[in-house]
Every structure is written in C-alpha cells, then in structure tokens.
Amino acid sequence: MSEIAMAEKAKQEPCLWTEDAPDGGWIGSCGIRWECDYETPKDNGMNFCPKCGRRLEQKGGTDERD
Ligand SMILES: [Zn+2]
DSSP states (O other): OOHHHHHHHHHHSOEEEEEETTTTEEEETTSOEEEOSSSOTTTTTOOBOTTTOSBEEEESTTOOOO
16 A cells, blocks of 8 residues: 555544533544534534544534434
C-alpha cells in the first residue's frame, strides 16, 4: 500500500466522540473536549471533528438514527 493510500485510509477513520455526562461535555478520540449545551454534536450539525478534521462519529446521545 502506498503512503498516499495509507493517508487516505487514516482520514476515513472516524473521530469517535463519547458523551462525558453529566455536564454535556463530549470527548473525541483525538483528545478534543467539547461542551455541547444543547443536544448532541450531530444534532448541532457537526459532521466533522473541528480538531482533527475527521468524520465525527458519536457514541451515545440520540444519534441512533443513521
Ligand atoms: Zn477529532
């Protein structure tokens, strides 16, 4: 596998965000911590992690729809 292909694959790995209850904070697998006062990051239209730029995948919250 070429370096470019490996880099592309790495980019496709999602950044997994887990809810850090009870204060509405979320922690991403890249180390980001985000306060979400209202609903979940995805409910707020966040599809990508603002820190690492990867696709945002959230665990918990109300994102069981897709
Ligand atoms: Zn991230």
